[in-house]
Amino acid sequence: MKKKENVDVQIDAKVTRANQVEDTVYFDVVINGVTIYGCKVIEGKNGDFISFPAHKGKDGKYYNYAYVKLSDDDTKAIVKQVEEML
Numbered sequence: 001m002k003k004k005e006n007v008d009v010q011i012d013a014k015v016t017r018a019n020q021v022e023d024t025v026y027f028d029v030v031i032n033g034v035t036i037y038g039c040k041v042i043e044g045k046n047g048d049f050i051s052f053p054a055h056k057g058k059d060g061k062y063y064n065y066a067y068v069k070l071s072d073d074d075t076k077a078i079v080k081q082v083e084e085m086l
Contacts (some may be wrong), residue, residue, distance in 0.1 A: 004082075009032070009066075011031060011032065011068075011070065011071075011074045012031070012032050013029055013030065013031045013032075013074065013077065013078050013081075014027070014029065014030045014081070015027050015029050015078060015081040015082050015085060016028045016029065016030055016035070016082070017085070018081075018082045018085035018086055020086055023039060024040060025041040025082060025086070026038060026039070026083045027039050027041070027085070029078060031068050034066075036052065036053065036066045036068070037051065037053065038053040039051065039052055041073075041079055041082055042066050042084055048075070049075060050070065050075055050078060052064045052065070052067050052068070053065045053066060072084050
């Protein structure tokens with residue numbers, strides 16, 4: 001088998017719901033036709049980032065249910081949509 005190369009894909013994202021509970025902002029997003037429920041905006045030391053829904057394994061580590069690798073521009077665009085809905 002030949003090794004496959006990574007291919008950049010155009011991201012089409014629309015935030016469908018946003019809700020703030022205390023210091024945490026939760027939101028749902030449709031990315032290229034796939035709805036991901038329960039995402040969070042996290043304020044990091046290098047700026048805001050998106051945390052996808054995850055569960056805690058028996059080993060104490062967290063594992064994502066869903067994950068989309070987003071560029072910095074895509075992340076900023078989604079966070080902006082979330083802010084506009086709050």
